[in-house]
Amino acid sequence: MKDPSKPTSEDSLQADKTQNTAEQTMERLIFSLSELEHLGQTVISGHSNFNHSSKTYLRITLGTLQVTRGTILRYHPTRQNLEVVASAPDAVFSPLAVEPDEVANLLQHPFIERAAIPESLEQFFTRSAKLIETIDVHLWVPLKIQDEFLGLIGLGKFLGREALEAWEKELLTTLAHQISIAIAYSQMVEGIQSEKFRLFMLAESAPQICQLLQPEAAAEQVVHQAVSLLDANAGALMLTRPEQQQLEMHFTFPETLVEDIEEHNGLVIPYGEEVSVPPEATSADVLKSVVNEGIPGHCPPKSDTLFGGKNLMAVPIPGRDGDVLGVLVVGDKEERGGSIAPFTDEDEILLDSFAKQAGVAIENAHLHQEALEARQLQAEMEEARKIQVNLIPDMLPDIPGYEIAGHYEPRGPVGGDYYDCIALSTGYWGLAIADVSGKGMQAALLMATLRAGLISELSRGDTTVVENGEQDTPDPAVLYTELAEMALTLNSLLYASGTEEKYATFFYSHLNPETDILTTLNAGHNPPLLVRADGTYKWLGEEVGGIPLGMFPNDMVANIADYEAEHVQLASGDVVVYYTDGVTETVNIEDEYYEEDRLVEASKACKDSGAEAIRKYLHDSVMGFQGEADQFDDLTLLILRKQ
Amino acid sequence: MLDKFDIQIREEKEHAVIETEGYLNDALGEQLAEKAHELIQNGYTQLVINLEKTSLINSIGISILIEIIEVLTEREGALNFCGLSSTQERTFRMMAIAKYAGIFPDEESAVANL
Numbered sequence: 001m002k003d004p005s006k007p008t009s010e011d012s013l014q015a016d017k018t019q020n021t022a023e024q025t026m027e028r029l030i031f032s033l034s035e036l037e038h039l040g041q042t043v044i045s046g047h048s049n050f051n052h053s054s055k056t057y058l059r060i061t062l063g064t065l066q067v068t069r070g071t072i073l074r075y076h077p078t079r080q081n082l083e084v085v086a087s088a089p090d091a092v093f094s095p096l097a098v099e100p101d102e103v104a105n106l107l108q109h110p111f112i113e114r115a116a117i118p119e120s121l122e123q124f125f126t127r128s129a130k131l132i133e134t135i136d137v138h139l140w141v142p143l144k145i146q147d148e149f150l151g152l153i154g155l156g157k158f159l160g161r162e163a164l165e166a167w168e169k170e171l172l173t174t175l176a177h178q179i180s181i182a183i184a185y186s187q188m189v190e191g192i193q194s195e196k197f198r199l200f201m202l203a204e205s206a207p208q209i210c211q212l213l214q215p216e217a218a219a220e221q222v223v224h225q226a227v228s229l230l231d232a233n234a235g236a237l238m239l240t241r242p243e244q245q246q247l248e249m250h251f252t253f254p255e256t257l258v259e260d261i262e263e264h265n266g267l268v269i270p271y272g273e274e275v276s277v278p279p280e281a282t283s284a285d286v287l288k289s290v291v292n293e294g295i296p297g298h299c300p301p302k303s304d305t306l307f308g309g310k311n312l313m314a315v316p317i318p319g320r321d322g323d324v325l326g327v328l329v330v331g332d333k334e335e336r337g338g339s340i341a342p343f344t345d346e347d348e349i350l351l352d353s354f355a356k357q358a359g360v361a362i363e364n365a366h367l368h369q370e371a372l373e374a375r376q377l378q379a380e381m382e383e384a385r386k387i388q389v390n391l392i393p394d395m396l397p398d399i400p401g402y403e404i405a406g407h408y409e410p411r412g413p414v415g416g417d418y419y420d421c422i423a424l425s426t427g428y429w430g431l432a433i434a435d436v437s438g439k440g441m442q443a444a445l446l447m448a449t450l451r452a453g454l455i456s457e458l459s460r461g462d463t464t465v466v467e468n469g470e471q472d473t474p475d476p477a478v479l480y481t482e483l484a485e486m487a488l489t490l491n492s493l494l495y496a497s498g499t500e501e502k503y504a505t506f507f508y509s510h511l512n513p514e515t516d517i518l519t520t521l522n523a524g525h526n527p528p529l530l531v532r533a534d535g536t537y538k539w540l541g542e543e544v545g546g547i548p549l550g551m552f553p554n555d556m557v558a559n560i561a562d563y564e565a566e567h568v569q570l571a572s573g574d575v576v577v578y579y580t581d582g583v584t585e586t587v588n589i590e591d592e593y594y595e596e597d598r599l600v601e602a603s604k605a606c607k608d609s610g611a612e613a614i615r616k617y618l619h620d621s622v623m624g625f626q627g628e629a630d631q632f633d634d635l636t637l638l639i640l641r642k643q
Numbered sequence: 644m645l646d647k648f649d650i651q652i653r654e655e656k657e658h659a660v661i662e663t664e665g666y667l668n669d670a671l672g673e674q675l676a677e678k679a680h681e682l683i684q685n686g687y688t689q690l691v692i693n694l695e696k697t698s699l700i701n702s703i704g705i706s707i708l709i710e711i712i713e714v715l716t717e718r719e720g721a722l723n724f725c726g727l728s729s730t731q732e733r734t735f736r737m738m739a740i741a742k743y744a745g746i747f748p749d750e751e752s753a754v755a756n757l
Binding site for chain 2: 193224335
């Protein structure tokens with residue numbers, strides 16, 4: 001059969017001479033019927049994408065109607081434009097904008113002839129002038145199924161005739177209907193593919209994100225999956241900080257989005273107050289509302305620039321207890337062709353379902369992280385305890401004319417109590433007690449630093465030795481200066497240690513067993529108790545106590561409370577009780593503190609015993625007071641008794 | 644790195660490899676389709692798409708891949724994918740992409756099985 005879509009010049013001449021002969025009409029009808037069948041097959045078994053098949057539809061239409069030029073335009077409701085998907089001759093055209101009222105008018109006309117354009121559509125066809133001119137469109141046929149506008153067919157000049165005959169118009173109507181079915185079919189297939197993808201991704205992604213044990217990885221996957229699931233081009237996860245009533249940004253996609261958000265101070269958004277969402281609400285208002293009310297929220301595009309002016313949809317992320325863990329945000333739903341579509345009710349339901357799974361994943365990851373940290377902390381505590389215990393002397397030395405006894409008892413998290421009795425090369429003795437800040441490894445390391453610094457300072461030499469090498473009674477002024485300098489050195493050492501909580505209360509005593517002079521220096525420690533043989537008592541270093549070591553740099557220490565030494569003369573039967581705040585701050589079940597008064601009374605009661613007996617008495621006194629109450633601070637005692 | 648996106652083309656004698664990087668959404672998908680159609684126009688009907696650097700795909704990206712498969716099928720060509728994550732591979736099987744295109748772990752085997 002001869003293809004009427006490819007007429008020869010001979011055909012054209014013949015057509016001019018003998019138009020619409022019965023024989024020619026019959027031939028074209030038979031061709032048309034076969035092409036209609038071909039078109040129908042293309043529709044039901046062809047490509048999922050209409051644009052790809054549109055050239056075939058155009059070729060069949062032009063061939064059937066003996067037209068050499070034509071075009072098919074597909075309508076995109078969300079973009080409100082008509083895309084030229086096929087044209088003969090083949091050319092590239094920009095999409096044609098079409099207003100809703102113009103769509104309604106196009107639906108009113110089965111055919112729109114170039115010579116009789118309705119007034120209501122004049123503007124539309126004026127905007128389409130380039131296409132009309134290139135294709136030389138003479139007749140437009142709207143594509144529709146019932147009242148749904150799907151596109152347009154434009155036909156060029158009719159070969160050998162001025163207009164289509166009635167039967168040709170009927171044929172054109174049938175072709176237009178077939179093409180409309182093809183567009184609707186394509187839309188349906190695209191929709192099914194998209195929904196199939198989304199449902200699969202929802203089912204697939206939920207178990208995957210729940211397996212992620214790192215909170216950061218879970219946050220990243222939650223955002224990525226939400227963006228993919230919603231065909232969005234941006235996303236963000238913000239988590240609540242209930243104590244501060246704040247939403248805090250945890251992850252954004254693309255990651256560069258966080259820079260925009262930071263620039264607009266949106267990384268932390270307070271949500272405590274109820275926020276009504278006015279029509280001109282900012283995206284921050286919408287996010288607050290999502291947390292406060294626990295329901296999804298939408299923010300139209302360009303409402304503000306916090307998320308780069310994107311069209312946002314946000315849903316709450318529920319926790320196990322029904323509280324809101326955070327907000328999952330997606331931005332700008334993409335459509336094929338680069339346009340942005342509004343998020344639909346179905347999108348909201350989908351994201352809401354995903355957010356429920358995300359909540360489980362985020363909680364799982366955080367619980368895992370907490371368990372891991374607790375395990376690490378436990379291991380660190382054990383290591384720290386070993387270090388700390390190793391720093392405390394197993395045995396205390398014998399000091400001629402004195403008795404000495406020490407006690408260290410860990411209670412609760414590892415603290416940083418320390419005591420020591422160090423023999424100096426000059427025959428003097430250094431007694432130290434300290435309580436370093438913090439807990440765990442940090443406290444243990446700080447204590448080790450303090451001890452190393454102390455020993456280093458004490459072994460540097462001693463200016464109290466006279467020139468001929470014989471040991472002599474030290475000049476108190478020189479010793480005071482030396483101890484103050486030592487305190488500054490230790491202060492500087494701890495301040496530079498780099499740990500967060502890097503200070504220690506410290507009390508040092510320099511004992512000359514020949515003269516029984518005890519020179520002391522206090523750096524913020526609980527003043528030791530001196531109980532005289534006659535039962536009177538005094539607190540050592542109470543009047544001249546400096547600030548704890550490591551709290552401020554040396555140049556500031558002088559402005560606050562300089563380190564000063566003082567001395568006392570010890571006599572037979574005098575007892576010095578060094579202790580840490582774990583003693584005086586021991587609580588009983590009535591929530592009462594042991595306090596200094598009880599320490600004084602207990603010390604006075606046992607002052608005539610030996611050092612070890614005093615230690616035991618005081619320990620028993622504290623423990624008896626404590627009873628069944630839990631304690632959280634270590635208990636340290638160091639007893640020095642002049643025989 | 645999902646923030647950036649890029650397409651690399653390697654044209655060999657009998658086949659061509661398209662390597663994508665970034666989120667396979669409308670923007671990257673349209674570029675991919677354009678490159679694939681250019682290659683097909685230039686006579687390449689044996690294509691490999693390497694998605695190793697594309698960990699995220701949305702439904703538009705999937706529909707664009709289906710279209711490329713349709714065009715190649717029409718020309719009796721072949722398309723193989725490689726570098727897919729396990730989720731992507733399951734997605735491709737569920738979306739019936741795997742019915743019309745091969746899935747291979749690496750580029751070498753994807754090329755060898757064209």
